[in-house]
Amino acid sequence: MASSDLSGFGELKAVLRIRPFRRLWAVLGLSSLGDWLGLLAASTFAAAQVDNSAAQGVAFGSVIAVRLLPALVLGPVAGVFADRFDRRLTMVVCDLIRFLFFASMPAAALVVDDSTLVIAWAAIATFIIETTAMIWTPAKEAAVPNLLPRARLETANQLTLATTYGITPVLAGLVLIGLEKLVVVVFGATDRPAGAEPSEVALWFNALTFLATALTVFFGIKEISGRRTADVERKPGMLKEFTQGWSFVSRTPLVRGLVLGIFGAFAGGGVVVGTAKFYAVSLSAGDSGFALLFATLFLGLGVGIAAGPRIVGALSRRRWFGLSIVLAAGSVLILALATHLAVAVGGALLVGVGAGMAFLSGTTLLGGEVADDMRGRAFAFVQMGTRVVLMLTISLSSVIVGAGGSRHLNLGFREFEVSSTRPLLALAGILGVLAGVVALRQMDDKKGVPLFADVLGSIRGRPLSPDEPLAARGLFIVFEGGEGAGKSTQVRHLAEALEKIGREVVVTREPGATPLGERIRSLVLDPPEVTGEVVTPRAEALLYAADRAHHVASVVRPALARGAVVISDRYVDSSLAYQGAGRTLPVDEVSWLSKWATGGLKPDLVVLLDLEPSVGLARAGRRGDADRLESESLAFHERVRYAFLDLASADPSRYLVLDASRPAEALATGVLQRVRHLMPAEEEFDLEEAIEEALEDAAETVTALTGDELTDELPDELPDGGRETRV
Ligand SMILES: Nc1ncnc2c1ncn2[C@@H]1O[C@H](COP(=O)(O)OP(=O)(O)OP(=O)(O)O)[C@@H](O)[C@H]1O
Numbered sequence: 001m002a003s004s005d006l007s008g009f010g011e012l013k014a015v016l017r018i019r020p021f022r023r024l025w026a027v028l029g030l031s032s033l034g035d036w037l038g039l040l041a042a043s044t045f046a047a048a049q050v051d052n053s054a055a056q057g058v059a060f061g062s063v064i065a066v067r068l069l070p071a072l073v074l075g076p077v078a079g080v081f082a083d084r085f086d087r088r089l090t091m092v093v094c095d096l097i098r099f100l101f102f103a104s105m106p107a108a109a110l111v112v113d114d115s116t117l118v119i120a121w122a123a124i125a126t127f128i129i130e131t132t133a134m135i136w137t138p139a140k141e142a143a144v145p146n147l148l149p150r151a152r153l154e155t156a157n158q159l160t161l162a163t164t165y166g167i168t169p170v171l172a173g174l175v176l177i178g179l180e181k182l183v184v185v186v187f188g189a190t191d192r193p194a195g196a197e198p199s200e201v202a203l204w205f206n207a208l209t210f211l212a213t214a215l216t217v218f219f220g221i222k223e224i225s226g227r228r229t230a231d232v233e234r235k236p237g238m239l240k241e242f243t244q245g246w247s248f249v250s251r252t253p254l255v256r257g258l259v260l261g262i263f264g265a266f267a268g269g270g271v272v273v274g275t276a277k278f279y280a281v282s283l284s285a286g287d288s289g290f291a292l293l294f295a296t297l298f299l300g301l302g303v304g305i306a307a308g309p310r311i312v313g314a315l316s317r318r319r320w321f322g323l324s325i326v327l328a329a330g331s332v333l334i335l336a337l338a339t340h341l342a343v344a345v346g347g348a349l350l351v352g353v354g355a356g357m358a359f360l361s362g363t364t365l366l367g368g369e370v371a372d373d374m375r376g377r378a379f380a381f382v383q384m385g386t387r388v389v390l391m392l393t394i395s396l397s398s399v400i401v402g403a404g405g406s407r408h409l410n411l412g413f414r415e416f417e418v419s420s421t422r423p424l425l426a427l428a429g430i431l432g433v434l435a436g437v438v439a440l441r442q443m444d445d446k447k448g449v450p451l452f453a454d455v456l457g458s459i460r461g462r463p464l465s466p467d468e469p470l471a472a473r474g475l476f477i478v479f480e481g482g483e484g485a486g487k488s489t490q491v492r493h494l495a496e497a498l499e500k501i502g503r504e505v506v507v508t509r510e511p512g513a514t515p516l517g518e519r520i521r522s523l524v525l526d527p528p529e530v531t532g533e534v535v536t537p538r539a540e541a542l543l544y545a546a547d548r549a550h551h552v553a554s555v556v557r558p559a560l561a562r563g564a565v566v567i568s569d570r571y572v573d574s575s576l577a578y579q580g581a582g583r584t585l586p587v588d589e590v591s592w593l594s595k596w597a598t599g600g601l602k603p604d605l606v607v608l609l610d611l612e613p614s615v616g617l618a619r620a621g622r623r624g625d626a627d628r629l630e631s632e633s634l635a636f637h638e639r640v641r642y643a644f645l646d647l648a649s650a651d652p653s654r655y656l657v658l659d660a661s662r663p664a665e666a667l668a669t670g671v672l673q674r675v676r677h678l679m680p681a682e683e684e685f686d687l688e689e690a691i692e693e694a695l696e697d698a699a700e701t702v703t704a705l706t707g708d709e710l711t712d713e714l715p716d717e718l719p720d721g722g723r724e725t726r727v
């Protein structure tokens, strides 16, 4: 679900090219404009019905409170509508209801004289409007993923979030100001006709936006209806669907993690909002400091939503979500500790960035990973929960800090004035970080992949992938080394010894173990005179990786799954040494490529046969014409040799480094001694005999060649460097 390689603008264009989504986006814009206008107009309309300022405050506040109430009453069941009934018709009916009830408010003012009644009606109408919005939103949210390819969902969400929380609130404010001016121009500043007050005109206008959206959805976005779930008869009863929705949320780790994280973030946000005024005072920043912190928080929110996907690149969206919560909550801790406005502004920015990223990734995950028939309920649950959590935390925290005031702290060497906002913010930050960590653990889709290496790799476009599981485990042994080091000879010896004790052994190599691999081998190793062109370094790396991917999937993994011992002449290290060090391609890129090709399969043991390149090339030369890589310069082969040695010293427990200038039989004995420790106890015993025999052969060969006696107790270090050896 990560963004594609299109530019941000290109991605937006690609999403808007999808006709049903484009129309839904226009509907959303209009409906959201209506929502914001409704919020502003209905509350100012109610306030305008009375004269004294206290009553105006009550009227204004009660309309806002009435808007929040339906979340508590209807939130739990709203999702059932979205999942049970045709979503298009649900949206159309909701919009028509909103049209009628918005229009009813100024209409009531026209026909009823009593201002108390008009306010009461405004409150009832607002309640009904908000109730229908609770049903409309999950239906819309659940419909979006069905209109788009999955890969476009994130950009679509960026667009809808920016529209709902960035563009339309500003537009609503501008429309309201514009309408006020228009009313003055058309009807004059005083003695306006009934129903022509700016807030009334705004409500008429607002009603029309909902009529327009109802018509557009009904006639223009028929695709929303195209679900099989319209067959209500075969569905369980509404109550059952309702309980199914709750148990789905509590039983599904992804949704549980999402809900926990989102609620945690909103709780943190609620505490920040609830304490903001007192917090600004504790920084001696006053009202302008308060405004600055708020503006920065929203700026961060915008940055998180707009730039988040570009920043994290290919990072798993589940991991991104958990980390965003940790970032937002951790930054609340910065706010708790900040003693200077500049630090607090930085903290507020990061809180916003984290929250914006969490909002975007959470919405995308809910849309993309929750099955269609449950999606409405999942969205409704989150919609209800966030409102409740936000309301509770804002009010609770403002009450607590209001009552707590500030305390004088004397540390002996210094005295402080500590505002109660600080411990409260610190508590919210700590709880938020915990919520993020728990969410991350619940939802992690890359268990076992180190988090920070994955984040860094993803930012650079190369996320780490979890290792593919193996059903049963055989033993995977790899021989590595330069040209003519004696790998094929040692592979043969080891295979014979293991077969003698009754093990199934699969001898294989890279490149060229399969028919496809044979063709790749000739593509990479045939000299240019034969192929007619020079293979470029990156193409060479990809060809070896392709051979490896096919080899691992079709030969190595199946054999290991059977419990066989697989002995391979070369594997991943050859690519790191030859393409990385030899061709000087970036080693981490070559490594990532191999990891991807092999699904993370690592050998149990790598036997590195270390030899002076000049000696190895001379041995290989005796076989006949040199292939393309053997023909490389001595400096190239020197680089390859030292890359192999570096790899071995970075992970000594997995490597056996042998001095390959020693006789083949002696090397074979050393290999057997090491392999013995990897075998089950009974086979370890059988191998002892094979080693005895091999030792006798080796001793005869060495004595014949050099006149020296061979023992099996050889030093761990060779005089020319820190290399591990058992021979
Ligand atoms: N320990 C050794 N001492 C001397 N010669 C050896 C030794 N091991 C193998 N040889 C000889 O060196 C040559 C190359 O050996 P081998 O084919 O096993 O090496 P390799 O590492 O597989 O080579 P390549 O990388 O070219 O495939 C052969 O002629 C082989 O008999």
Ligand SMILES: Cc1cn([C@H]2C[C@H](O)[C@@H](COP(=O)(O)O)O2)c(=O)[nH]c1=O
Pocket: 483, 509, 510, 511, 525, 544, 570, 571, 572, 574, 575, 576, 578, 579, 629, 630
């Ligand atoms: C797997 C692998 C191999 N090579 C090179 C190393 C050798 O020059 C040849 C293979 O020849 P061999 O006789 O079979 O040893 O290919 C490489 O460059 N990168 C790799 O990943």
